[in-house]
Amino acid sequence: MRRPGTHRPRRAVLTRVAAAVLALIAPLTACGGQSPEANAPAPVTRFTENGVTVALSVSDWQASKGTLTAVFTPEEGFHLYSTELPATGIEGVGRPTSMNVTGALAAAGEPKAGAEARDISLPGVDAPVPVYPDGPVTLTLPVRAGADGDATVLFGYASCSTGEGCTIPVTDHPVHLRVTAAGATPAAP
CATH class of the missing domain: 2.60.40.1250 (Thiol:disulfide interchange protein DsbD, N-terminal domain)
Known part of the structure; x- marks a missing residue:
């Protein structure tokens, strides 16, 4: 149990940072995590x-x-x-x-x-x-x-x-x- 005013465990912070980064770059990539150029003919x-x-x-x-x-x-x-x-x-x-x-x-x-x-x-x-x-x-x-x-x-x-x-x-x-x-x-x- 966390005490008030203490920091969250590193794992939870890293998970939230990773999710935020993925949310930011998702519109820049195509399906499957490839760049749009990868799907071009x-x-x-x-x-x-x-x-x-x-x-x-x-x-x-x-x-x-x-x-x-x-x-x-x-x-x-x-x-x-x-x-x-x-x-x-x-x-x-x-x-x-x-x-x-x-x-x-x-x-x-x-x-x-x-x-x-x-x-x-x-x-x-x-x-x-x-x-x-x-x-x-x-x-x-x-x-x-x-x-x-x-x-x-x-x-x-x-x-x-x-x-x-x-x-x-x-x-x-x-x-x-x-x-x-x-x-x-x-x-x-």
């Missing part, structure tokens, strides 16, 4: 070209339908152009961030960006140019498969920095996939 493939790394994954594959997710990660301090930018840019400046499919896959909607574009003014360009904030941009594209077979995902983008200029635009960088009822995986070279 694993990249099917990735490549780096002209200062941007693109990681492609496939998720929610059911009944020959799924979602392609591409994370475009430019070098630090660089931004990407909006998906809404015309194919040749604005007054020749910039190239849209894009993801298109051909072959056994067809788009089942428009690509959606996970970031809001903002307009910037550039010297020598009369119209505003829509860009995403510096850093990674995620595009998602719902797709459907007509039949098993080969598909190609074509990526396009350009990255720029206010201090370091722009990289050479990338147009139609191909990523080849093999599509089956089970999903889409990298095609054998």
Whole structure:
């Protein structure tokens, strides 16, 4: 029996501290105590070209339908152009961030960006140019498969920095996939 004014036993204090810590971090973790990144689809493939790394994954594959997710990660301090930018840019400046499919896959909607574009003014360009904030941009594209077979995902983008200029635009960088009822995986070279 505890006397008034005495401290609780260490075990009880440690148990309450541990419970409080778990309550604080629980919203930050996914089921099973894993981080949210652990539950994200694993990249099917990735490549780096002209200062941007693109990681492609496939998720929610059911009944020959799924979602392609591409994370475009430019070098630090660089931004990407909006998906809404015309194919040749604005007054020749910039190239849209894009993801298109051909072959056994067809788009089942428009690509959606996970970031809001903002307009910037550039010297020598009369119209505003829509860009995403510096850093990674995620595009998602719902797709459907007509039949098993080969598909190609074509990526396009350009990255720029206010201090370091722009990289050479990338147009139609191909990523080849093999599509089956089970999903889409990298095609054998």
